[in-house]
Amino acid sequence: MKEKLQDALFSAVRQVLDAADDAGEVPAFALELPKRADHGDFACNAAMLLAKRLGEPPRAIAERLAAALGDAAGLVERSEIAGPGFLNIWLSAARWQALMRTVLELGPRYGHSKQGDGRRVQVEFVSANPTGPLTLGHGRQGVLGDVLARLLEASGFEVTREYYFNNGGRQMRVLGESVRARALEQLGRAAAPPPEMFEADESDWPTEIDGLPVLFPRDGYQGGYIAVLAEEARARHGDVLDDAALGGDACRVLAQEHIFEDIRATLERMDIHFDVYSNEMDLYEEGKVEAVLQDLRETGNVYDADGAVWLRATALGLERDRVLVKSSGEPTYLLPDLAYHREKFRRGFDRVIDVQGADHIEQFPYVCAGVGALGCPAERIELLMNQFVTLTRGGEQVKQSTRKATYVTVDELIADVGRDVFRFFMIQRKAEGHLDFDLDVAESTDWKKNPAYTVQYAHARTHGIERQAAEQGVPMPNAQSVEAAELVLPEEIELLKKVAEFPAVVARAAESREPHHVAYYAREVAGLWNPYVQDRKRHRVLSEDASLTSGRLGLTLAVRGVLANALALLGLSAPERM
Numbered sequence: 001m002k003e004k005l006q007d008a009l010f011s012a013v014r015q016v017l018d019a020a021d022d023a024g025e026v027p028a029f030a031l032e033l034p035k036r037a038d039h040g041d042f043a044c045n046a047a048m049l050l051a052k053r054l055g056e057p058p059r060a061i062a063e064r065l066a067a068a069l070g071d072a073a074g075l076v077e078r079s080e081i082a083g084p085g086f087l088n089i090w091l092s093a094a095r096w097q098a099l100m101r102t103v104l105e106l107g108p109r110y111g112h113s114k115q116g117d118g119r120r121v122q123v124e125f126v127s128a129n130p131t132g133p134l135t136l137g138h139g140r141q142g143v144l145g146d147v148l149a150r151l152l153e154a155s156g157f158e159v160t161r162e163y164y165f166n167n168g169g170r171q172m173r174v175l176g177e178s179v180r181a182r183a184l185e186q187l188g189r190a191a192a193p194p195p196e197m198f199e200a201d202e203s204d205w206p207t208e209i210d211g212l213p214v215l216f217p218r219d220g221y222q223g224g225y226i227a228v229l230a231e232e233a234r235a236r237h238g239d240v241l242d243d244a245a246l247g248g249d250a251c252r253v254l255a256q257e258h259i260f261e262d263i264r265a266t267l268e269r270m271d272i273h274f275d276v277y278s279n280e281m282d283l284y285e286e287g288k289v290e291a292v293l294q295d296l297r298e299t300g301n302v303y304d305a306d307g308a309v310w311l312r313a314t315a316l317g318l319e320r321d322r323v324l325v326k327s328s329g330e331p332t333y334l335l336p337d338l339a340y341h342r343e344k345f346r347r348g349f350d351r352v353i354d355v356q357g358a359d360h361i362e363q364f365p366y367v368c369a370g371v372g373a374l375g376c377p378a379e380r381i382e383l384l385m386n387q388f389v390t391l392t393r394g395g396e397q398v399k400q401s402t403r404k405a406t407y408v409t410v411d412e413l414i415a416d417v418g419r420d421v422f423r424f425f426m427i428q429r430k431a432e433g434h435l436d437f438d439l440d441v442a443e444s445t446d447w448k449k450n451p452a453y454t455v456q457y458a459h460a461r462t463h464g465i466e467r468q469a470a471e472q473g474v475p476m477p478n479a480q481s482v483e484a485a486e487l488v489l490p491e492e493i494e495l496l497k498k499v500a501e502f503p504a505v506v507a508r509a510a511e512s513r514e515p516h517h518v519a520y521y522a523r524e525v526a527g528l529w530n531p532y533v534q535d536r537k538r539h540r541v542l543s544e545d546a547s548l549t550s551g552r553l554g555l556t557l558a559v560r561g562v563l564a565n566a567l568a569l570l571g572l573s574a575p576e577r578m
Helices: 002-019 046-054 058-069 093-109 136-154 170-186 224-242 244-269 280-285 288-298 334-346 364-373 410-417 419-427 451-471 490-512 516-534 546-570
Strands: 042-044 076-082 086-091 120-124 158-165 276-279 302-305 308-311 322-325 351-357 381-386 389-393 435-438
Touching: 002 042, 002 046, 002 058, 046 058, 046 086, 058 076, 058 086, 086 093, 093 490, 093 546, 120 136, 136 158, 136 351, 136 381, 136 389, 136 410, 136 419, 136 490, 136 546, 170 224, 170 244, 224 244, 244 410, 276 280, 280 288, 280 334, 288 302, 288 322, 288 334, 308 364, 322 334, 334 351, 334 364, 364 381, 410 419, 419 435, 419 451, 419 516, 419 546, 451 516, 451 546, 490 516, 490 546, 516 546
Parallel strands: 120 158, 120 351, 158 276, 351 381, 389 435
Antiparallel strands: 042 086, 076 086, 302 308, 308 322
């Protein structure tokens, strides 16, 4: 209906311009939803855009626009001029009621569009290194990336979900040495890890951790899962563990395999599935990392200084240069990241979206600059950044430490509150803001307190009404048989207006990369529907009035439709009973 109204307004503006002998183009006017319901269904600023051009007061132009618009072939009930020259427009009740038939006809496709026109988009998300269980930050990132991918698919894009992990570099060696140290401890032996595991002099090496006479890698991984992996390493590799080089490498490979399988299992519990898994080591083995370094040298964007290899980032518009290869010969994260992003475009993606935590925000401009220097369209790389997650109980923050592995994992939280609640809480706030995960609210089974259950209960209520209709022998209407003329109460029109917003909400959430808009919308629909259903005296759905019953059953199905479609986009179940 917004599109139809835009077309009608375009014609009205064209008519006003023609009357003024102005053959110029119609300006790109805005058609927005007013903040207040008493200001109409839509507000248009076209008159103010034409004022200087026509040399007349905006309100005078708005009056002529209103006259030219008229009822727009039955679409508009009335229009009024407000403020400096806004044209506030009320749509006819008949049009809102006709919308219901559209929703029933489209069903699961309502809210979908062809906006993307089949363009290929890669969404890379989670991408946690296989060094331990997924943290809550990774869990939030997983839900954000998954919902964004669903939104883009609903908007007509061809989406590839991808997981990339750094299975090379120092952190993986530290993981291997952490497992080896625990295995040797279990065997009653102690051995120093390789010197490169430490950044300080030998005199600064630790001699014990928690009273254990074991030399442990600096910033080594200490969670209980390390001890479990150590037991597996002892059973699989035995005496090889005494050799620092062989033992550390064997433990690294073992730990990577086990941890990544656990990560996959966690993602399955979240109902998150990937089309492609890629890793850093493949880029090295296929020579793609070295090729990037050579190509950057040929462009003059790499230089050597202090024994290291640097990206000449200042020449690319950034504040400082960045190291690509350390003086030790070990590449930094930036170099394989450049190789990875170049491969993304070589694979034919029209747009690349990186869903990453706030700790990657400093790296991102350098990735874009480096990829641009390699001849790739860096402007087509986007960053969707998510802030960290904190847990609270009783108003107090639950203290966590990733290094000491004293943190709540995704698996533990899902086991506590359930997958649907977990996903809803992770998506209901804007990604760039810190997320306070309130355990007291999430653990509540009261639908009035828990927002996930509020939405699901509203959906379940629509099925409850259908069951009551079946018991009374009343058939549910379809798009052709529904009688909507009796839906005239303000709260019914308000519900229909909210139903009408759904396609725009999906389009906005996809285009702005802000999935939380869908969660907000679902709560708003539930906030209108639950009170409507509860007021059985005023809003009795099944009555002796067959036309009114048909209309209200149609409204029930329309509300069910947008709630079910919103829940599907959020990756939540749509229960029929609660």
